[in-house]
Amino acid sequence: MHGTIGKMKHTKPGHHVHHFVISYPVTMRERVYTLIVGPLLVCLVVYLLVRLFPTVSGTQTVTLPVIIEALVATLLRIGVAYVFAAIIAVPLALLVEVNRTVESFLLPVFDVFESIPNLAVLPILLVFFMQFSFLDGAAVTILFLNMVWTIVFALVGGLKVIPQDVTFAARIFGLHGFSYIRRLILPGIFPQFVTGSILAVASAWNIIIVAEAIHAYIPNGIPSQDLFGIGTLLVSASAQGDRTGYAIVFFAMVATIALFNFFVWQKLLNYAQHFRFD
Amino acid sequence: MNTVIEFTNVVKRYTPEAKPALRDVSFSVVEGEFVVLVGSSGCGKSTILKIIAGLEEASGGVVKKPAKVAMDFQSGALFPWLSVFENVALGLRQEKKTESEIRSIVERELRLTGMLAFHDKYPSDLSGGQRQRVGIARALAVDPAVLLLDEPFSALDPKTTAELHDDILKIWHETKKTIVMVSHLIEEAVSLADRVVLMREGVVDSEYPIALPYPRRESPDFHRDVMKIRKEFFR
Numbered sequence: 133m134h135g136t137i138g139k140m141k142h143t144k145p146g147h148h149v150h151h152f153v154i155s156y157p158v159t160m161r162e163r164v165y166t167l168i169v170g171p172l173l174v175c176l177v178v179y180l181l182v183r184l185f186p187t188v189s190g191t192q193t194v195t196l197p198v199i200i201e202a203l204v205a206t207l208l209r210i211g212v213a214y215v216f217a218a219i220i221a222v223p224l225a226l227l228v229e230v231n232r233t234v235e236s237f238l239l240p241v242f243d244v245f246e247s248i249p250n251l252a253v254l255p256i257l258l259v260f261f262m263q264f265s266f267l268d269g270a271a272v273t274i275l276f277l278n279m280v281w282t283i284v285f286a287l288v289g290g291l292k293v294i295p296q297d298v299t300f301a302a303r304i305f306g307l308h309g310f311s312y313i314r315r316l317i318l319p320g321i322f323p324q325f326v327t328g329s330i331l332a333v334a335s336a337w338n339i340i341i342v343a344e345a346i347h348a349y350i351p352n353g354i355p356s357q358d359l360f361g362i363g364t365l366l367v368s369a370s371a372q373g374d375r376t377g378y379a380i381v382f383f384a385m386v387a388t389i390a391l392f393n394f395f396v397w398q399k400l401l402n403y404a405q406h407f408r409f410d
Numbered sequence: 411m412n413t414v415i416e417f418t419n420v421v422k423r424y425t426p427e428a429k430p431a432l433r434d435v436s437f438s439v440v441e442g443e444f445v446v447l448v449g450s451s452g453c454g455k456s457t458i459l460k461i462i463a464g465l466e467e468a469s470g471g472v473v474k475k476p477a478k479v480a481m482d483f484q485s486g487a488l489f490p491w492l493s494v495f496e497n498v499a500l501g502l503r504q505e506k507k508t509e510s511e512i513r514s515i516v517e518r519e520l521r522l523t524g525m526l527a528f529h530d531k532y533p534s535d536l537s538g539g540q541r542q543r544v545g546i547a548r549a550l551a552v553d554p555a556v557l558l559l560d561e562p563f564s565a566l567d568p569k570t571t572a573e574l575h576d577d578i579l580k581i582w583h584e585t586k587k588t589i590v591m592v593s594h595l596i597e598e599a600v601s602l603a604d605r606v607v608l609m610r611e612g613v614v615d616s617e618y619p620i621a622l623p624y625p626r627r628e629s630p631d632f633h634r635d636v637m638k639i640r641k642e643f644f645r
Contacts, residue, residue: 297487300465304481305552306504315500319491406532407491 163398171390178382188373194365199384206344206361207388209268210336213275217332221280222318222325225287229317239288246281250274251342255349262350271343271359278339279332286328290321295409323404330397337389341367411440413474414555414588415462420471422457422612431457433612435471439556444582444589446599448643449609455592458609459558462590476555480548484561486541488533494520494544495529501552519547522581539570543577550585559591563598575601579624596643600635601626608642616642 224242228235254274261269294316302316336343344363347353355371358364362385369377415438422432432454439445447455460466461473463481480501488497498516507515520526523543533541542562549557559578563571579602582589593599599606606618618639622629 295485295487297483297485298489300460300463301481301483301487301500301548303465304463304479305501305548307500311504316489319489322491406534409490410485410534 163394166398167390167394171386174386175383178379182375182379185375188375193369193372193374194377194381199362199365199381202360202362202365202381203384203388205359206340206363209271209343209359209361210275210333210340213272213336214279214329214333216272216276217279217283218325218329220276221283221287221328224280224284225291225321226313226317228288229291242281242284242288246285250277250339253277254342254346258346258350267346267357267359270346271361274339274343275336278335282332282335283325283328286324286331287321290324291317293324293409294320298409319407320409322407326397326400326404330401337385411442413438414441414476415439415590416472416474417458417461418472418474420461420468420473422454422461422466423469430469430612432461432468435612435614437607437614437617439588439590441588442586444591444602444604445607446591446593446603446605447607447609448593448596448599448639449615450643451594453609454612455609456560459560459590459592462556463558478552478554479556479558480550480552480554481558481560482542482545482549482562484564486533486538486545488541488544488548490533492532493529494525494531494533494536497533497544498548498551500548505552515551516547519551520544522550522584523547523577537570538566539574542566542574546578546581550581550587554587556588556590559589561592561594564594571598576625578602596636596639597627600632600639606639608639 224238228238251274254270257270257273258267261267261273298320299316302312307315340361341363342349344359344361345355345367346359347355347357350357355368358367362381365381366378366385369375369381417435417437420432420435421430423430431452435454435458447458449455457466459481461468462475463479464475489500492500495516498519499512502512502515516529517526520529523546525540525543525547528536528540528544533544536544545562546557546559562578563574566574575598578589581587591599591602596606600620600622603620606620608615608618618635620626620635622631622635626632
């Protein structure tokens with residue numbers, strides 16, 4: 133639902149410098165197809181699964197206002213984490229551009245950080261943020277960690293596809309320092325920023341349940357410590373036998389992702405075509 | 411005539427252990443001259459352009475070159491997100507020219523290269539030949555002392571190449587710019603240059619002044635000069 137990755141390759145063994153080629157729907161027909169058909173297929177599968185395990189009678193845990201409120205809370209968490217990830221990822225990727233020595237030092241470091249399983253640090257993050265009674269901080273941090281390296285490596289891949297002739301032309305025509313970054317590098321890596329962002333946000337949705345239903349990671353945690361959001365609703369509806377509620381929450385989540393895809397990512401992908409080198 | 415470029419015993423090594431790209435290059439270019447460097451791949455001709463452009467430093471020897479040079483590349487090296495107008499204005503904006511100066515200069519160069527009607531188009535809307543014209547306009551816009559052309563026609567079809575040959579000669583005659591071009595085609599070099607410099611394995615092998623009238627391809631002596639250089643090239 134977040135575009136199709138056509139190619140993803142490593143330039144050096146062990147270095148995850150990705151060259152993303154995301155095919156994007158061009159015509160309105162294709163765009164509507166990605167808005168409706170894909171999400172409907174996903175929802176159909178979930179519906180069939182829910183039919184296999186019907187709702188335990190008497191349980192009704194979710195209502196529409198609750199779902200909307202939960203969606204807003206979840207989107208805010210993902211949004212805040214994404215903004216931080218984007219703000220941090222751009223300068224981290226630009227450091228690679230400084231020179232080859234810095235690049236050869238930093239890329240392996242980035243690789244190590246990317247390789248650390250994010251969920252392994254969640255318990256310690258929770259202990260840290262519990263001191264301030266700010267569990268949202270742990271959720272946003274884990275989402276941030278999940279997103280930032282995806283964007284960093286997409287941007288590093290973007291730096292590699294700026295043609296040498298163009299960088300030479302930039303230098304000959306007086307672009308140095310900040311103007312070189314502002315007028316060449318930032319526009320030049322914009323397509324990879326968009327594709328990296330799409331993948332990063334997709335990965336955030338992947339771990340939203342873990343980021344919100346956090347009581348399992350808190351020492352002696354109880355469900356009331358979970359953060360209110362779409363991930364928690366999914367877990368609690370399922371745990372309480374409210375399969376219909378689970379399906380409704382799931383459909384709402386898929387619809388949100390599909391609409392976001394249609395109105396934001398597809399438009400950005402389309403716009404990013406203007407920034408691609410042939 | 412003033413000498414604008416002078417290489418004296420220039421050596422270039424990209425890494426200390428690598429074979430030198432330039433071993434001992436000495437040659438000069440005078441103001442208003444059109445010099446074409448020819449040679450097989452890896453002979454060092456593009457390295458010479460990069461040193462003149464300030465993109466590389468010589469490892470040894472003495473290089474005299476003007477402060478202001480501009481270069482056009484094989485790909486055109488245009489910024490895809492900028493319009494034709496803004497691509498040509500790139501260097502002018504860095505020079506902090508006023509908006510009216512920029513407009514006047516860009517329009518002049520686009521008119522000279524026949525691209526004025528395309529000022530609001532983007533590189534993706536243009537053919538290879540049109541991109542080259544924009545690249546040349548961008549280079550001329552900063553009023554360089556020397557215009558460097560790095561195999562500008564090698565990716566183009568023969569018809570477009572012939573048209574651009576005529577255009578570059580027209581631009582040269584109108585602007586009186588000093589031009590140093592790299593090519594791997596001897597016919598192209600002889601049809602354009604005042605002087606052809608043949609490079610071989612990092613040194614200047616030989617130089618050939620071309621005294622034929624333009625257009626040269628119709629001249630009976632064109633093939634004689636081409637064959638003379640070709641014989642040396644394949645020696």
